[in-house]
Amino acid sequence: MHIGILGNPESWYVDDLQRVAAERGVKCDRIDYRLLAAGVSCHRPTLACGELDLRRLDAVIVRTMPPGSLEQVVFRMDVLARLEAAGVTVLNPPRAIEHAVDKYLATARLAAAGLPVPETMVCETAESALDAFERLGGDVVVKPVFGAEGRGIVRVSDPDIAVRVFRTLERIQAVLYLQRFVVHPGYDLRILVLDGNVLGGMRRYA
Numbered sequence: 001m002h003i004g005i006l007g008n009p010e011s012w013y014v015d016d017l018q019r020v021a022a023e024r025g026v027k028c029d030r031i032d033y034r035l036l037a038a039g040v041s042c043h044r045p046t047l048a049c050g051e052l053d054l055r056r057l058d059a060v061i062v063r064t065m066p067p068g069s070l071e072q073v074v075f076r077m078d079v080l081a082r083l084e085a086a087g088v089t090v091l092n093p094p095r096a097i098e099h100a101v102d103k104y105l106a107t108a109r110l111a112a113a114g115l116p117v118p119e120t121m122v123c124e125t126a127e128s129a130l131d132a133f134e135r136l137g138g139d140v141v142v143k144p145v146f147g148a149e150g151r152g153i154v155r156v157s158d159p160d161i162a163v164r165v166f167r168t169l170e171r172i173q174a175v176l177y178l179q180r181f182v183v184h185p186g187y188d189l190r191i192l193v194l195d196g197n198v199l200g201g202m203r204r205y206a
Contacts, residue, residue: 002028119179122145126163141178
């Protein structure tokens with residue numbers, strides 16, 4: 001078996017996955033998002049990372065989706081979708097990743113499924129964000145719609161700072177995603193599910 005891991009090529013988790021793969025006799029290559037390339041032709045389309053032909057892999061494990069421009073994120077998702085269409089097993093599936101990297105879509109789907117979520121407002125103008133700031137109690141967490149690992153998140157509870165933050169985000173054409181701040185015990189719960197089966201869980205302290 002030959003698999004690839006998409007993630008930070010210098011991270012400890014890629015090292016760990018490669019170690020476990022080697023112990024099981026599985027060939028495992030690191031895939032750097034920055035080196036993804038695709039070719040389109042009627043006869044032989046290509047999907048590659050440097051010299052590695054991704055279409056020849058048995059599976060690709062998507063460990064993380066790094067920050068990037070909208071075009072970069074869309075291209076990465078397109079490559080994963082084309083890999084899946086070519087018969088390569090992609091974990092998690094591209095559709096699931098698409099839902100997960102988009103905070104608005106993920107939050108809306110969780111709420112629609114009956115799971116509790118913080119009260120959330122999403123808008124495009126500083127004026128709308130200031131209205132949302134007041135409606136959410138004047139203490140909010142502002143997050144980028146695309147992103148992970150806590151990058152770009154800020155808590156805002158001062159109206160003057162809120163004006164500056166929201167106007168700055170509007171100027172760079174960002175979508176403003178605000179959630180009411182929720183007092184919490186300092187940890188979150190993470191559950192690993194594969195094919196509908198719960199394999200394990202952990203309590204992660206900040």
